[in-house]
Amino acid sequence: MKVLPVGDRALLVELADAPEAQALHAELLRRRAAGSLPPVREIVPAARTVLLDGLDAPAALARQLPQWTVPPLPPRARDVIEIPVRYDGPDLAEVAAHWRTSEEEAVRIHTAAEYRVAFCGFAPGFGYLTGLPEQFAVERRATPRTSVPQGSLALAGPYTGLYPRSSPGGWQLIGTTDTVLWDAAREPAALLTPGARVRFTAERRR
């Protein structure tokens, strides 16, 4: 664990890998719920870091953090969110070819994995999901699309993501969901929050 100061009010905690970052994030949420964490405005997990922003005394916490015992993330801490998907994305054929398999088998591979929301970013409610086996990582598209439709299921690098609303995007589109990913009137507004477990089920193509 490496604790880096970020300005005068924040700390960036760098971990060895994604599972360690997710475990520390869960531990921070536990301690905040238990009232044993000093007041903090934002706890932002990312690929292999957790940012703590809006701290009154970051130096004190920076000294304590390396002494913490952080239990590994229990595999079944939360219920699985099931998201029905039509695997009809314009890049499905290309992804299947990259995986040296058929489109049907690509769908089987993608629905077989269990995912976890490692972190959010890019847009409100856009989750970066890990869980696809390493050998299935894909490149971003060389030229991003100017408009990716809302509900698109997409791949980039080791991540799976779902576009909560239409936006430009460079990820490989493999499917579509009607599931509402972002609703500002809902609490929380995002369906996919850091730490959530996710499975995709294949719907018939329309």
Place this chain on the structure above:
Amino acid sequence: MTDRALAVVRAGALTTVQDLGRPGHAHLGVPRSGALDPSAARLVNRLVGNADGTAVLETTLSGCAVRPRCAVTAVVGGAPCAVTVDGRPAAWGAPVHVPAGSVLEAGPAVSGLRSYLGFAGGIAVDAVLGSRSADLLSGLGPPPLTEGTVLPLGRPQGPLPAQPAAAPWPRPPAELVLRIRFGPRDDWFTPEAPATLASGAYRVSSASNRIGLRLEGPPLRRAVTAELPSEGMVLGAVQVPPDGRPAVFLADHPTTGGYPVVAVVDERDLPAAAQALPGTPVRFAPAGRPGQGSGPTTAAKCRNPRRPGW
């Protein structure tokens, strides 16, 4: 329909509804947003008897004009500009009575960039995640004003303060001095980077917006060329994209990013950054290397002079 509303007569280059933003949702990918010059937004609110977090209008360079449907007390502050009611000169930086149906106009900024229009009762559009701010990165909150937009006004919250005219307004800076603390990724740059940043050879770029203050000047060279996995970003982060030209993250900044942050600007200097016109010289004033603590800085001496009244 309620009479407590105002209609937009001239929207200006970019006028948005802003309050103090929606912090606390960064883990969902939601930017903080809010007034870029929160000191000015707080002051116009106080001068019309509103609580600090009440929604105001934030203009960009060219001001705006609105026609309230009810009599309302308003204050125009932030970047100095001509203020008129139905074409007649009115006070800047002090409460102005606007009769029902009259046009309140904030003219182009005489200096600085962003003027703020506060109204007794505030702009009462629906809040999204606890804030009425327009977030131009992710599209949350009300869209930027256009001619004909009608915005609801809230009920006046309290009496006007007794002596509003004594309020101090910071003068927009001739040179923008930004106190910084290096890190978290200063070790991703060559050893010359700190001296380059402190050299004062930067200017505000016209590509700046509510997301970031972009800078023109000498590029910072990377010592580590690997790709940085996405990590959380803070307000004031000095992020360095592949072209090496630093950008200072402002209120609508993305919550995570994959370009290294060489330093972080002291939040107290960001209101001045929000008022810096394109071309304004920028000097970064380091407050010590990480681990050395942030001792007193010479930058404190050359902060924006404050002037009484206007």
